[in-house]
Amino acid sequence: MGRPKVMVIDGNSLMHRAFYALPMLTNRKGIPTNAVYGFTNMLLKLIDEYKPEYIGVAFDKKGPTFRHEVYQEYKATRQKTPEELIPQFDILKKMLRLMGIAIYEIDGYEADDILGTFARISSEKDMDAYLVTGDRDALQLVSPRVRVVMTKKGISDVQVFDEDEIKQEYGLTPSQIIDLKALMGDSSDNIPGVPGVGQKTALKLLHEYHTVDGVLDNVQNISGKKLKENLIQYRDQALLSKKLATIVQNAPVDLNIEDCCFEIRYSRDLYAFFEELGFSSVIEKLGFQKEEGTKPNSGTGSKTVVDISTEEQLKDLANTLSNTEKIAILVGDEDITLADNGSKLYRINIDGSSTGNGLSYDQAIKGLEQILENEQIQKIVYNGKRLILDADKCGVRVKGLAFDAYIAAYLLDPTAHRYSLSRLMYSYAGVDTDAADAADLFKLSEKMGEQLDETQMLELYETIEHPLIYVLADMEITGFKVDREMLVKLGEEFSSEIETLTEDIYDLAGEEFNINSPKQLGSILFDKLNLPVIKRTKTGYSTDAEVLEQLRPYHELVEKIIEYRQVMKLKSTYIDGLLNVIDPNDGRVRSSFNQTVTATGRISSTDPNLQNIPVKVEMGRRIRKVFVPTNEDYVLVDADYSQIELRVLAHISGDPTFIDAFLNKQDIHRRTASEIFGVPLEQVSPEQRNSAKAVNFGIVYGISDFGLSRNLGISRKQAQEYIDSYFARYPKIKEYMVRIVETARKQGYVTTLMNRRRYLPELKSRNFNIRAQGERLAMNTPIQGTAADIIKKAMNDVYAELKRRNLRSKLILQVHDELIIDTYKPELEEVKDIVVRCMENAMDLRVPLVVDVGVGTSWYDAK
Structure with missing residues (x-):
């Protein structure tokens, strides 16, 4: 029988690791839970892998420690704990108590010292101790009976250190780790060490002289003048650093290892606690069921892997799966895996993989053609758009997508930005794996489907986001x-304009200089012309766009600089950029449309970004002239929603005056100007209308008096008067703004009219600016997000109707609230009817959705 095992976890270390490793998760009340979730899964994994009889979790106690008494600057440079992590410590401690796991924390000491004391006592009792931490300080505690389980990347990847492992990595004994830190210092704990001594130098010194004392006693024998001087000058600092780095092994903690004996058993309170946190995968992993005792962990089951490396095997696989109702497909870099929810996993080895043999990617896709094109076979995928695009290159049309985990992940956590499959498996299915395969997609899709249903987003997924995969x-x-020829010509015109502007700038500056150099430009503006300095950078004067806008009234040169930068950016980004991405085979550019990037639900485009072509300046608008129909038999139809966000605001707020303006087809900006300036509609001046327009759109984005004053070039007092007058005339809009922020604070998120969620942890921040940003997001997201849902619904409907009628015309671009259809001329009237009807009927609001349609032989002309 082996020795008993005791495991001690550094709670602070593991919580920080989990917090940064996982996307921001919250429960239904909007309380952050990602660190607790990660800690819990790591805890269960450790228990399963090491099977300890005893477990304790150590925490740092708030307040100064004995190390601060020795050195006041100890940990002074450490960053503050993130606001979203702070409340999770109390949640974790409650969970540990419900699980029957001992918690330790002592005034004046750190969690490291508790680990050290555990290490000593367990060794004395002839137990094997495992210290779980991400802090390499703990390596000094390693002994024949003590190992350190070091978390590395995230929290799932660990390295176990015993004496041999430390010797192999550092060439040191465990006790020398203290000396290593004493010499090189530790910026995370603000332990000073000896200046100029890094790890390489410290290791060299310790390999020769063994300890800090040995190094200092032999300082005259050390080569390197500066190193020797520093060791002499900072002798006391090195000895102090050693004291700070030494972990206490006799901390005054009431530590009886028998108190750490544990068994995680079912209880109503623990079950309810996990339910409250939304940890359904943890409940399943523990095998808990209501009112029932503990059950063994069900696990994911074993599966037989069938390798496919020849065309004959691939043909047999296609025949085998051709009558299957549902399969999962996962495309990897080295293989394609398929599963039918049975016990078999089919792996198609792609030539060039680590196996050294297999099929080419094209062979694999073509071999699966009868499966991929069979609409009756439902397919669970991860990133279905990639599969469709890759298959299309092989002449295969993918049909029958049933569920895309990548898109579902975006809906459930729209601000995560990264949705790796291994992370999704860990977060939603409770499976810790670095090599997820198609079989895992079955369980993942089931769990994510449940989450979508619980958050009332299943309909949004099924009716909007899933069909959109095919559209994009x-x-x-x-x-x-x-039109490449026109693009080249336009580039020449831009180059000529840049030359003219350059000469104008040199004339106004009185000398030639590098206009693209912020340092040289700053010298001209502030040293030579004595313009007021707005702000500085680390290297000198700031000449960014914000600064130039404020300097515009002071000198004609500033205006020319702004124009120069605009034209330079247009030429480099759009003229030169587009020339590099035009497909030489058909003269087209193919932008990537991103469905999982923006938190509000809007689609973005990249490589090239066709949504950000400037349209406020004529030179920017001219770039749209190069975008043309397929050939002379086609024209472009451009359909654009009129003021969609303001119409959504009217619907959501229910403001009768705002609604009345839209119902009576009034110019909403003129009507708003009439309301806030108190003048009849027919007497509203262009300036008043522009001011009202800025207020209308500013309100949608939660604009402040400061922001509005900057936009309109007026005082903050006058801007606030505009805002106050606006809310006085549209009181229901003000009520909506107050109500939505309060609702967001209570539940932790806001929703669109189609139930798209955005979680807002910013509202719980103690930082005023972050909290204010959260309030603006709460006001804007339901409006902007609903507008995004509407345009997506319209895209799906237009695309489906064009296909249903088997028309040649194709939807080719979406830019915010605008759709562009490459239209076959004989189908023009039919297409216009389809696009207007689909867009105007995408959602039923209290006010009509209005669409403006243009037709032209270029994007410029159609707009």
């Missing part, structure tokens, strides 16, 4: 024709 893929496949 088809838009990318089709591309947008570019």
Whole structure:
């Protein structure tokens, strides 16, 4: 029988690791839970892997320690704990108590010291101790009976250190780790060490002289003048650092290892606690069921892997799966895996993988053609758009997508930005794996489907986001024709304009200089012309766009600099950029349309970004002239929602005056100007209308008096008067703004009219600026997000109707509230009817959705 095992976890270390490793998760009340979730899964994994009889969790106690008494600057440079992590410590401690796991924390000492004391006592009792931490300080505690389980990347990857491992990595004994830190210092704990001594130098010194004392006693024998001087000058600092780095092994803690004996058993309170946190995967992993005792962990079951490396095997696989109702497909870099929810996993080895043999990617896709094109076989995927695009290159049309875990992950956590499959498996299915395969997608899709249903987003997924996968893929496949000859000519015109502006700038500056150098430009503006300095950077004067806008009234040169930068950016980004991405085979550019990037639900485009072509300046608008129909038999139809966000605001707020303006087809900005300036509609001046327009759109984004004053060039007092007058005339809009922020604070998120969620942890921040940003997001997201849902619904409907009627015309671009259809001329009237009807009927609001339609032989002309 082996020795008893005791495991001690550094709670602070593991919580910080989990917090940064996982996306921001919250429960239904909006309380952050990602660190607790990560800690819990790591805890269960450790228990399963090491099977300890005893467990304790150590925490740092708030307040100064004995190390601060020795050195006041100890840990002074450490960053503050993130606001979203702070409340999770109390949640974790409650969970540990419910699980029957001992908690330790002592005034004046750190969690490290508790680990050290555990290490000593367990060794004395002839127990094997495992210290779980991410802090390498703990390596000094390693002994024949003590190992350190070091978390590395995230929290799932660990390295176990015993004496041999420390010797192999550092060439040191465990006790020498203290000396290593004493010499090189530790910026995270603000332990000073000896200046100029890094790890390489410290290791060299310790390999020769063994300890800090040995190094200092032999300082005259050490080569390197500066090193020797520093060791002499900072002798006391090195000895102090050693004292700070030494972990106490006799901390005054009431530590009886028998108190750490544990068994995680079912209890109503523990079950309810996990339910409250939304930890359904943890409940399943523990095998808990209501009112029942502990059950063994069900696990994921074993599966037989069938390798496919030849065309004959691939043909047999296609025949085997051809009558299956549902399969999962996962495309990797080295293989394609398929599963049918049975016990078999089919792995197609792609040539060039680590196995050294297999099929080419094209062979694999073509071999699966009868499966991929069979709409009756439902397919669970991860990133279905990629599969569609890759298959299309092989002449295969993917049909029958049933569930895309990548898109579902975005809906459930729209601010995560990264949705790796291994992370999704860990977060939603409770499976810790670095090599997820198609079989895992079955469980993942089930769990994510449940989450979508619980958060009332299943309908949004099924009716909006899932069909959109096909729409965006088809838009990318089709591309947008570019007139290369016109683009080159436009580039020449831009180059000529840049030359003219350059000469003008030199004349106004009185000398030639590098206009693209912020340092040289700053010298001209502030040293030579004595313009007021707005702000500085670490290297000198700031000449960014914000600064130049404020300097515009002071000198004509500033205006020319702004124009120069605009034209330079247009040429480099759009002229030169587009020339580099035009497909030489068909003269088209193919932008990537991103469905999982923006937190509000809007689609973005990249490579090239066709949504950010400037339209406020004529030179920017001219770039749209190079985007043309397929050929002379086609024209472009451009359909654009009129003031969609303000119409959504009218619907959500229910403000009768705002609604009345739209119902009576009034110019909403003129009507708003009439209301806030108290003048009849017919007497509203252009300036008043522009001011009202800025207020209307500013309100949607939660603008402040400061922001509005900057936009309109007026005082903050006058801007606040505009805002106050606005809310006085539209009181229901003000009520909505107050109500939505309060609702967001209570539940932790806001929703669109189609139940798209955005979690807002910013509202719980103690930082005023972050909290204010959260309030603006709470006001804007339901409006902007609903507008995004509407345009997506319209895209799906237009795409489906064009296909249903088997028309040649194709939807090729979406830009915010605008759709562009490459239209076959004989189908023009039919297409216009389809796009207007689909867009105006995408959602039923209290006010009508209005669409403006243009037709032209270029994007410029159609707009």
